[in-house]
Amino acid sequence: MNRAPHVTLSRTDVHLWIASSVGPDGEPRSLREHEAVLSPEERNRADQFYFMRDRAQFVMARSLLRRCLSQYVDIEPAQWEFEFNKYGKPAVHHRLGVDLDFNLSHSRGMCMLGVTRERPIGVDVEKRDARISLPDLIHQVMSEPEIDELRRLPARAWKSRFLDVWVFKEAYVKARGQGISLPLQDISFLFPDGRTPELVLKPSLADRPDNWIYDFIKVPADFHAAVCIGRRRSEALTLVIREPDQL
Ligand SMILES: CC(C)(COP(=O)(O)OP(=O)(O)OC[C@H]1O[C@@H](n2cnc3c(N)ncnc32)[C@H](O)[C@@H]1OP(=O)(O)O)[C@@H](O)C(=O)NCCC(=O)NCCS
Structure with a gap:
């Protein structure tokens, strides 16, 4: 039996749904009810994870996606x-005739889903991880102006700034649907006042x-997290x- 959809999403609304695959005790949550809504292919993919926490995160993200989309449209x-698309960005299959756009991100138990109506969206969440090797990543990912800004900060603030830049950059390349095939060093997220991001793009x-x-x-x-959404005019x-939790 189908339920009536009960969440309204206008063309200028952006909804963000955030869930954790880890309970308050730090252990992966029970997955039974979440696995029940996955497709056979998704269940196969879940079975290939070696660590329980990675499996839990994958299952939670796919279950979040499916249950949230069903809040808008009368589809179970x-x-x-x-x-x-050819870069791997998932979308609702065109044969369902649904005008929702979405993007998913997950990191260390945190799952985030952005939903819009006919509007490109990218989301990214990353855990501030002690194992991140900044010297390598800074030069692979950051643009020259971003590195100049970073160098003006005290060293203790570098990891946090790097992750801010990273989540904005990922949210942008995910919204475009091309992921890291876009030239990351030609995209700059600068923080001229130290807090507010400003996007600068090279002609490429x-x-x-x-x-x-x-x-x-x-x-x-x-955690660090950002969203990037397409807009028409201003x-x-x-x-x-x-x-x-209200689902
Ligand atoms: C896939 C990619 C778009 C994002 O990867 P990511 O940051 O590792 O992972 P996220 O959890 O944020 O996003 C993954 C989800 O994005 C979606 N996605 C996949 N390809 C996508 C694309 N081209 N555009 C937008 N979204 C995409 C999928 O829903 C995917 O979920 P799934 O893995 O459960 O299928 C790509 O940019 C990538 O491979 N990044 C490398 C990540 C990296 O080097 N991280 C270092 C951080 S310090």
Whole structure:
């Protein structure tokens, strides 16, 4: 039996759903009810994870996606079908005739889903991990202006700034759907006042910064997260954080 959809999403709304695959005790949550809504291919993929925490994160992310999409459209969680662009970005399969866009990110038990209506979106969440090797990553990922800004900060602030830049950059390349095939060093997220990101793009991106709205997402202290959303002209968008526990 199908349920009536009960969450409204206008063309200028952006909904963010955030869930953890780890319980308050630090252990992976029970997955039985989440596995039940996965497709056979997704269950196969889940079975290939070696560590329980990685399996839990994958299952939680796919279950979050399916259950959240069913909040907007009268389709059961297990019935959603997806297709992928040539860079791997998933979208609702066109044969379902649904005008929702979404993007998923997961890191160390934290799962984040952004949903819009006919509007490109990218989200990224990363845990501030002691094992991140900054010297290598800075030169692979950051642009010259970003590195100049970083060097003006005290060394203790570098990892945090790197991760801020990283989540914005990932959110942007995921919104474009091309992931890290885009030239990361030609994209700059600068923080001229120390807090507010400003996107600067080189001509190689064939894009304009004012095509996008981007912002931090508030997450627990040891995580960094950002969202990037396409906008037409100078329209205003409404960003709402929603509670998956209410599903
Ligand atoms: C896939 C990619 C787009 C994001 O990867 P990521 O940051 O590791 O992973 P996230 O959890 O944020 O996103 C993964 C999800 O994005 C979606 N995705 C996959 N390809 C995508 C694309 N081209 N565009 C947008 N979204 C994409 C999928 O839903 C995927 O979920 P799945 O793995 O469960 O299928 C790509 O940029 C990538 O491979 N990045 C490398 C990551 C890296 O080097 N991290 C170092 C951080 S310090």
